[in-house]
Amino acid sequence: MNNGDGKRLNGEAEEEDEDDLDGEGREAWERTYTDERSWESLQEDESGLLCPVDDKILHHAQYRRRLRSLSSTTTASRIQKGLIRYLYIVIDLSKAAAEMDFKPSRMAVVAKHVEAFVREFFDQNPLSQISLVTIKDGVAHCLTDLGGSPESHVKALMGKLESSGDSSLQNALDLVHGYLTQIPSYGHREVLILYSALSTCDPGDIMHTIQKCKNAKIRCSVIGLSAEIFICKHICQETGGLYSIALDESHFKELILEHAPPPPAIAEFAIASLIKMGFPQRAAENVISICVCHKEAKGGGYTCPRCKARVCELPAECRICGLTLVSSPHLARSYHHLFPIMPFEDVAPTQHKLPKTCFGCQQSLLSSGSRTTLSVTCPKCRRCFCFDCDIYIHESLHNCPGCESLRHSKSVNTAEA
Incomplete structure (x- = not known):
């Protein structure tokens, strides 16, 4: 309440000052750091370096991942994995992504770990391709096309970090379904949805869209940042994907990196088939030509052995003749999923x-x-x-x-x- 001179009454001012202070006389900004007490999670080791106090939790998490890798090694002879993957990462940029339960926000945490995931994905799957899709204002936008360049995906994502409106799972699945149905039969179709909202605003029947994805053999996985949602769990159950909820930032990082190794192949796609691939030679840096991927004059690049077109980087698909262009190191690095190392x-x-x-x-x-x-x-x-x-x-x-x-x-x- 204000008086005629625009000044607050003394009693009201004292009450507001008391609300800003806790029982020990600390301000609100002081309580933010005191509650976290981040300085107590560090200690000095024998060499004088700082290390976490609860490092046993980290060692146990690493040990569990190693056990899972060893168990997959023992069953590698019975499970066929897809080496050529086409993955669409759907990122929820609705207003729920601006929540600050993940510091500094859900959107910033997702962007940080998507960057790490993209680099790890191409390190373990050099013959695969990724595309980024965003959801905001009830519409799904294709941020990047399918490609094998981690730098282009990261650059496009960091330039579009804006949250607004509601999210729509049906529009995202319809958009991804239209692209993945054009993928060759030897490619493994996957969708990874990083969902922040607690609802979905769909223009039609989402159950029909889920059935279309199931018939197209599209494997949909969801990582939630808020709470478990029935429709997300139903999507994963119908399409054979994984559904998980991130408890904190470290747990979210662990969950998203679990999708980097190739999953078991679907029975219909596990049939052996021959794939035509080209092994282009790198052109000289002083030779200037127009690349077919960016339509720009650049030096260097690789020349397609079939149509002599120029591409900037490998692996890629020639825009002129459609030939898959790879290098021999990419093909050799894909063998570590076929022939895993012996367990220690x-x-x-x-x-x-x-x-x-x-x-x-x-x-x-x-x-x-x-x-x-x-x-x-x-x-x-x-x-x-x-x-x-x-x-x-x-x-x-x-x-x-x-x-x-x-x-x-x-x-x-x-x-x-």
Whole structure:
């Protein structure tokens, strides 16, 4: 209440001041940092570096992922996986994406981890392609076309981070269905929906759209950022996808990275077939020509062996003759899903005398005067690795740096560090 001079009464001002303070006399902005108490989650290790206090949770999560990778390794001979994937990532940019339960907002967290997922996806699936679709104002927009360039997808996403309106699952599925039905039969059709809203505003019968996606063999998976929704769960059950709810940012990162390895192939698509591919040669940098992908004059690039058209990067599909253009390293890197590495064996400290340092990172295997139990040994060369190096080898699906000569350059640098 204001008086005639525009000043508040003293009693009302005192009440508002008391509301801004808690029982200990802290302001609202102070309580924000006090409740989180982020400084208590750090401590110093023996070398004086900062490390999380609850690092056991991180080790247990990594250990569970390693067990899942080992279980998939044992069943790899019975499960066929799709090496050529066509994935549409549907990102919800409705007004629900601006909620701040994920710091700083759901939209910022999704964009951050989608960038990491796109790079990890192409690292594990070099022959696959990704397209980004956004939902806002009840309409689905195709942000990027199917392609194998992570930089173009990330750049397009970071330039369109605006949330407004409602979301529509039916419009997104109709848009994706129209594109994926044109995919060749050997390609595996997938949709990953990152959903923030608690409802969907659809113009028609979404059940009919779900049935169309099921008949087209489109595998739809949903990661929710709010709460479980029946229609999202129904979509995943009908199409054979996965439905999960992210509890926090780290859990969301773990859930989205689980979609990077190729899933088991659908029975209708598991039939062996021959695919025509071209292996183009890289042109000289001083040779200027017009590329068919951007319609611009550029130097370098690759020349299609069939129609002699110029493309900027690989893998790609020639816009002139439709030939799939790849390089031999891309084809070789796809074999790690067909021939996974042998599972490492856990080493107990009492079995035999362990070396003093890890073969991969050269860090000491001694912990507070006793040998650490977080160590494994390669079943072929019997070299010992610490737990972190073993997680890196298994999650990156690289060969053992001790006994395999063919390995990724990243694992070589790690082994020689």
